[in-house]
Amino acid sequence: MTQPPHEDKPASSPEELREHVERTRAELGETVEALAAKGDVKARAQEKAAQVREQAAVKASEVREQAAVKAGELRTKATDVAHQVQDKLPEPVREKAAQGSRMTRDNPALLVAAVGAVTLVVWLACRRKR
Incomplete structure (x- = not known):
């Protein structure tokens, strides 16, 4: 192996x-460490995976x-629209x-039963049309 020319003057003592x-x-040790780190593909892959x-x-x-913010905005918008629609409805x-709102809030099982009944009626109506 050839040695690169050194600019250092020869040692006098x-x-x-x-x-x-x-x-x-020391320089050689640092170089070997750097080369070993570059050659350790597994460690480099683990570091990249961690990143x-x-x-x-x-x-x-x-x-x-962002989803939480959007959900809050949509909830507010839905509430506003519901109030606008409610304001336009006749009093009765x-x-x-x-x-109905109070009943479903007080008895959620009633809501589930009503949804089930409506689903059954719609399903039966769709079957009859065939």
Whole structure:
């Protein structure tokens, strides 16, 4: 193997020679460590996977936050629309709607039964048309 030309002047004393050898050893050790790190594909892949997981977690957090904000906006909008529709209804219809709302809030099983009955009626009607 050929050695690159050194610009260092030749060592004039054994102490300078020892210092030069120690410096060269340290540089060589650092070079070997760097090459070993580059060659450790498994460790590099694990580091990259950890980075990707962290980025995905950050992105997921951002998306959850945006979804929560959007859901709040939609909830507010739906409430506003419901109030507008309710304001346009005649008084007897408004009273019946309020009564139905109270009943379902007080007895959720009644709501499930009503939805089931409506589903059954729609299903039977669709079967008869065939």
